[in-house]
Amino acid sequence: MNDKISLLGAGLIGSLMGVYLKKRGLDVAIYEKRRDWRKDKLAAEGRSINMALSHRGLKALEKAGLKEKVMPYTLPMYGRRMHDEHGNTYFQPYGKDNQAIYSVSRNTFNEILLEEADRCGANIFFNHKVETVDVENKRVRFLLADGSTKDISSEVIIGSDGAHSSLRNAFECQTRFNYKQEYISHGYKELRIPPTADGGFAMDPEALHIWPRGRFMLIALPNLDKSFTCTLFLPFEGYKVCFEKIHDGKDAEYIFQTYFNDAYHLMPDLAEEYDRNPTAALINTECYPWTVNNCLLIGDAAHAIVPFYGQGMNCGFEDCNILDELIGKFGTFSWDLVFEKFQKIRKPDTDAISTLAMENFVEMSDSMADPKFLIRKKIEAKLHELFPDEWVPLYSMVTFTDMSYSEAYAQGKLQEQIMDEVMRDPMISHKWDSLDFENILNRVDAVRSV
Amino acid sequence: MNDKISLLGAGLIGSLMGVYLKKRGLDVAIYEKRRDWRKDKLAAEGRSINMALSHRGLKALEKAGLKEKVMPYTLPMYGRRMHDEHGNTYFQPYGKDNQAIYSVSRNTFNEILLEEADRCGANIFFNHKVETVDVENKRVRFLLADGSTKDISSEVIIGSDGAHSSLRNAFECQTRFNYKQEYISHGYKELRIPPTADGGFAMDPEALHIWPRGRFMLIALPNLDKSFTCTLFLPFEGYKVCFEKIHDGKDAEYIFQTYFNDAYHLMPDLAEEYDRNPTAALINTECYPWTVNNCLLIGDAAHAIVPFYGQGMNCGFEDCNILDELIGKFGTFSWDLVFEKFQKIRKPDTDAISTLAMENFVEMSDSMADPKFLIRKKIEAKLHELFPDEWVPLYSMVTFTDMSYSEAYAQGKLQEQIMDEVMRDPMISHKWDSLDFENILNRVDAVRSV
Numbered sequence: 001m002n003d004k005i006s007l008l009g010a011g012l013i014g015s016l017m018g019v020y021l022k023k024r025g026l027d028v029a030i031y032e033k034r035r036d037w038r039k040d041k042l043a044a045e046g047r048s049i050n051m052a053l054s055h056r057g058l059k060a061l062e063k064a065g066l067k068e069k070v071m072p073y074t075l076p077m078y079g080r081r082m083h084d085e086h087g088n089t090y091f092q093p094y095g096k097d098n099q100a101i102y103s104v105s106r107n108t109f110n111e112i113l114l115e116e117a118d119r120c121g122a123n124i125f126f127n128h129k130v131e132t133v134d135v136e137n138k139r140v141r142f143l144l145a146d147g148s149t150k151d152i153s154s155e156v157i158i159g160s161d162g163a164h165s166s167l168r169n170a171f172e173c174q175t176r177f178n179y180k181q182e183y184i185s186h187g188y189k190e191l192r193i194p195p196t197a198d199g200g201f202a203m204d205p206e207a208l209h210i211w212p213r214g215r216f217m218l219i220a221l222p223n224l225d226k227s228f229t230c231t232l233f234l235p236f237e238g239y240k241v242c243f244e245k246i247h248d249g250k251d252a253e254y255i256f257q258t259y260f261n262d263a264y265h266l267m268p269d270l271a272e273e274y275d276r277n278p279t280a281a282l283i284n285t286e287c288y289p290w291t292v293n294n295c296l297l298i299g300d301a302a303h304a305i306v307p308f309y310g311q312g313m314n315c316g317f318e319d320c321n322i323l324d325e326l327i328g329k330f331g332t333f334s335w336d337l338v339f340e341k342f343q344k345i346r347k348p349d350t351d352a353i354s355t356l357a358m359e360n361f362v363e364m365s366d367s368m369a370d371p372k373f374l375i376r377k378k379i380e381a382k383l384h385e386l387f388p389d390e391w392v393p394l395y396s397m398v399t400f401t402d403m404s405y406s407e408a409y410a411q412g413k414l415q416e417q418i419m420d421e422v423m424r425d426p427m428i429s430h431k432w433d434s435l436d437f438e439n440i441l442n443r444v445d446a447v448r449s450v
Numbered sequence: 451m452n453d454k455i456s457l458l459g460a461g462l463i464g465s466l467m468g469v470y471l472k473k474r475g476l477d478v479a480i481y482e483k484r485r486d487w488r489k490d491k492l493a494a495e496g497r498s499i500n501m502a503l504s505h506r507g508l509k510a511l512e513k514a515g516l517k518e519k520v521m522p523y524t525l526p527m528y529g530r531r532m533h534d535e536h537g538n539t540y541f542q543p544y545g546k547d548n549q550a551i552y553s554v555s556r557n558t559f560n561e562i563l564l565e566e567a568d569r570c571g572a573n574i575f576f577n578h579k580v581e582t583v584d585v586e587n588k589r590v591r592f593l594l595a596d597g598s599t600k601d602i603s604s605e606v607i608i609g610s611d612g613a614h615s616s617l618r619n620a621f622e623c624q625t626r627f628n629y630k631q632e633y634i635s636h637g638y639k640e641l642r643i644p645p646t647a648d649g650g651f652a653m654d655p656e657a658l659h660i661w662p663r664g665r666f667m668l669i670a671l672p673n674l675d676k677s678f679t680c681t682l683f684l685p686f687e688g689y690k691v692c693f694e695k696i697h698d699g700k701d702a703e704y705i706f707q708t709y710f711n712d713a714y715h716l717m718p719d720l721a722e723e724y725d726r727n728p729t730a731a732l733i734n735t736e737c738y739p740w741t742v743n744n745c746l747l748i749g750d751a752a753h754a755i756v757p758f759y760g761q762g763m764n765c766g767f768e769d770c771n772i773l774d775e776l777i778g779k780f781g782t783f784s785w786d787l788v789f790e791k792f793q794k795i796r797k798p799d800t801d802a803i804s805t806l807a808m809e810n811f812v813e814m815s816d817s818m819a820d821p822k823f824l825i826r827k828k829i830e831a832k833l834h835e836l837f838p839d840e841w842v843p844l845y846s847m848v849t850f851t852d853m854s855y856s857e858a859y860a861q862g863k864l865q866e867q868i869m870d871e872v873m874r875d876p877m878i879s880h881k882w883d884s885l886d887f888e889n890i891l892n893r894v895d896a897v898r899s900v
Contacts, residue, residue, distance in 0.1 A: 178633055182630075
């Protein structure tokens with residue numbers, strides 16, 4: 001068989017890329033190792049159950065004509081609702097009025113995208129597990145469900161096959177391929193807050209809930225069925241509260257009663273779920289080059305990031321959008337040129353979001369419980385309100401604009417420097433709303449010109 | 451088949467480890483993908499032809515009873531001989547009188563070690579190329595020369611299979627295995643200075659020769675047959691002098707005439723060799739853990755470093771020595787314990803030498819041509835002469851002692867700080883030998899206590 005373009009992996013990124021390529025009139029085959037989950041729903045394997053769609057992802061969907069199809073399956077979250085150890089909660093808006101990120105179930109979402117790829121005419125093959133990729137000859141050998149193998153060759157291979165990408169594994173043997181995989185010290189486990197007895201949400205459904213506890217935290221996102229998916233992030237070992245020291249659901253109940261007591265009372269199946277659900281690890285990967293001999297990595301295959309900025313999927317969708325733009329601009333006469341441009345443009349941005357995602361764990365789990373941090377956020381919100389175009393908080397640049405991640409990162413570092421200075425005033429908590437905000441804004445140019 | 455201990459790779463490290471394990475009375479099999487090069491000499495594939503043995507390596511050999519067997523095949527190099535662009539040379543001793551590093555051919559050396567492993571009773575299997583490693587069940591599938599496969603299982607598997615280790619590849623799929631491979635911007639090509647017409651060395655054989663040219667350099671090590679093996683280190687691309695811009699041997703001749711004119715006149719076969727010999731890349735790898743389920747990585751498989759400190763092999767031999775010591779101390783009752791101890795003790799040291807090796811390229815190719823750098827070296831040599839135990843230059847700590855690499859690194863950083871201060875004096879070149887050396891020495895404690 002000789003496909004023009006073979007996409008490895010029919011996850012969120014592969015499916016959207018398939019749609020884009022078909023809309024360009026190209027010949028596309030998508031190979032997926034799992035069974036067709038449209039017919040036979042499978043739990044996503046060790047991956048988070050729901051995602052947070054934000055501006056970059058929505059923009060990519062809109063361009064593919066998919067935004068309207070997806071929106072009915074999402075729930076807007078307008079801010080973070082922090083839960084302290086006494087059961088008090090504090091709401092912190094993500095941005096300005098009506099700016100929200102959207103909770104969506106991975107399975108439903110994947111189904112919509114894959115159906116669209118199918119409808120556009122992509123050939124989709126399930127039960128095709130990559131066994132080997134011969135990069136030089138652009139040949140892939142698949143292991144099929146019956147144990148037999150199938151070989152295909154292709155003009156172009158795009159690896160949208162996730163953090164453990166087979167195409168990237170094949171790249172690893174190429175001379176001068178740089179690669180790094182790093183697991184962070186924390187893992188996670190998914191749990192559930194079911195709907196209330198009368199069928200409603202057990203908490204405010206218009207927020208992402210966080211129980212920040214320093215070295216660990218619990219978060220919860222709303223689902224369409226009025227449940228919440230909770231994710232418990234703990235160090236694997238070495239701390240008072242860590243996965244190694246929680247031997248079973250009974251231990252987990254004790255931990256929840258101590259640290260997340262308000263949530264505990266909403267989780268009747270905690271012990272059982274704790275025992276049943278896997279504890280998963282969190283990987284960060286970086287590699288370069290992304291392209292070898294008309295083969296290209298996109299999404300997590302090129303840059304798997306930790307989930308603490310809610311950007312993994314959005315960043316992958318932006319990959320698809322940018323790649324599609326380059327195909328539009330340069331055509332398919334020279335894939336080499338398109339792929340080379342893509343990696344040159346995109347690598348600094350994915351490096352930036354990778355760093356931000358890593359840094360944001362501290363912000364989510366620790367700083368949010370700190371009153372000074374909340375004052376800081378308020379000053380930044382005020383600056384944004386007064387100078388909506390000149391001072392945009394880093395979170396907003398990343399989440400609600402499509403400014404390049406690396407530009408947002410650089411701008412964020414400037415603002416951080418200025419805010420560090422502002423916060424050095426020991427009386428800041430008392431006088432923050434009478435600050436000379438225009439003066440603070442003007443420091444941006446001063447600092448930038450240094 | 452069920453071996454007690456399977457070693458993957460019969461290179462320098464695997465062979466020495468085999469000797470150690472046999473001397474402990476253990477059941478050892480060594481599997482090697484290449485043909486038996488005792489019968490059928492093969493050029494080492496894309497790896498350097500000769501190595502520099504120094505203290506750590508010699509100590510490990512001595513403990514295995516191998517030092518006396520190896521020494522006759524080595525040539526002492528007492529210092530660096532630098533060649534400037536005008537053909538002048540400058541000698542810089544490595545250490546004190548009689549301290550030397552020893553040039554030795556990889557092939558001859560490997561032969562000696564492997565014969566010793568054989569003599570001690572290790573079972574050695576050639577033409578066994580690892581196809582897959584099943585870490586969980588400690589099974590290895592080999593591809594044999596006739597195309598058939600062979601499966602073995604083992605109580606313990608030790609991967610001494612180099613920078614592109616198959617065992618490490620198998621570890622990569624293990625959850626929470628951290629891995630990084632990074633190619634540096636420079637590559638290398640080996641060339642040769644033959645003996646003179648009357649059968650002698652064409653240059654001083656008691657030195658390692660360096661032609662430092664800033665972003666690139668040439669080095670040469672003496673061989674027993676009175677030739678020198680030269681290694682040309684150039685950036686792959688992006689500079690005036692780089693591999694990309696040297697299209698063939700003719701271009702190489704032009705470059706040599708311009709930058710290495712004295713060497714050029716000693717290299718009658720330069721153009722032909724340049725065309726024939728491969729251009730090789732330089733990889734740095736770091737990973738952790740080194741052990742999973744009674745499988746262990748040692749040598750380059752655990753930590754491949756760049757060659758600029760001449761420590762790759764010495765560090766690998768020290769791995770063998772330390773592992774053997776731990777087996778002596780804890781026995782083989784619990785391999786888990788031994789391997790766990792090994793990685794805990796050893797990882798900070800291999801990280802340190804990895805960093806030093808990376809940093810030393812600048813020292814070798816650039817600083818050595820700088821007169822201020824030479825003054826600096828002279829001050830350090832004087833300090834070492836006056837206070838032989840209190841001030842040992844970093845190069846000497848690494849090369850002529852078995853102080854742990856991480857301790858040498860830390861001590862070296864302290865000394866660097868002090869020397870930076872000393873060198874800040876604009877008149878230093880004129881007054882360096884009348885400095886108050888005792889005062890300089892005393893700053894070590896002052897800086898350390900900060």
